[in-house]
């Protein structure tokens with residue numbers, strides 16, 4: 001059963017991707033553009049966004065630089081988008097910051113920055129987007145979390161909890177906003193090869209390309225899924241682990257990661 005409306009004609013969609021300058025967001029912008037969606041792209045790196053808009057053509061793409069940790073920059077970008085296109089149909093909060101950290105390595109500055117982007121940044125964005133969609137009783141909001149949010153994992157001291165919070169947030173938003181006509185999507189990727197994971201010094205099982213991730217995300221929207229998770233060979237195994245009692249879960253993680 002689809003929990004959200006199925007998207008079957010991208011040519012009628014105006015999609016705003018926040019966190020589109022590199023990695024999964026950039027690949028998704030490319031894939032949506034090639035399906036004839038209009039794409040609004042945001043991140044801090046205005047140069048990369050402008051280069052993408054030049055490639056896509058200014059009639060079907062707009063660059064809206066912002067820093068998700070600074071609410072006034074999101075507000076200005078959103079207003080610019082509404083002024084330019086009269087509104088938008090789907091917003092994907094994709095911006096993320098990641099640093100591997102174990103409990104004995106806690107660095108407060110890095111930890112706070114991760115929470116600022118991955119958690120507070122999402123609050124900033126939602127405070128602007130939800131009222132806009134509520135006026136129309138329509139619109140879709142996607143939160144990009146991670147399978148790292150399913151349960152505690154080694155090297156995921158702050159990143160994991162920031163993504164776990166987004167899973168709970170998306171569930172709560174679905175409960176509150178579905179009846180108001182909004183669609184809420186939770187996106188949980190496994191490992192994807194991007195600048196974010198390039199710094200990892202450990203084996204990343206079932207790693208996929210950003211282009212493959214983008215196709216999975218589009219497939220999920222087209223099916224109207226609430227949770228879009230991939231690659232299934234990896235995420236389904238983690239979903240089983242999610243339901244194990246602690247004694248078995250901790251032992252399985254120790255055995256499989258050797259950490």
Ligand SMILES: NC(=O)c1ccc[n+]([C@@H]2O[C@H](COP(=O)([O-])OP(=O)(O)OC[C@H]3O[C@@H](n4cnc5c(N)ncnc54)[C@H](OP(=O)(O)O)[C@@H]3O)[C@@H](O)[C@H]2O)c1
Pocket residue numbers: 018019020021022023024025042043044045046066067068069094095096097098117144145146147188189190191192193194195196197
């Ligand atoms: N790669 C994976 O294996 C994986 C797995 C699970 C979940 N995810 C999640 O997927 C999302 C995309 O990650 P990715 O792997 O594609 O990484 P990425 O290539 O590093 O992309 C991160 C994006 O977020 C933007 N961003 C970072 N800080 C920002 C800020 N303060 N304000 C606005 N934009 C900001 C970056 O642009 P600027 O630097 O230009 O601002 C970039 O466009 C993240 O939320 C990540 O946690 C990734």
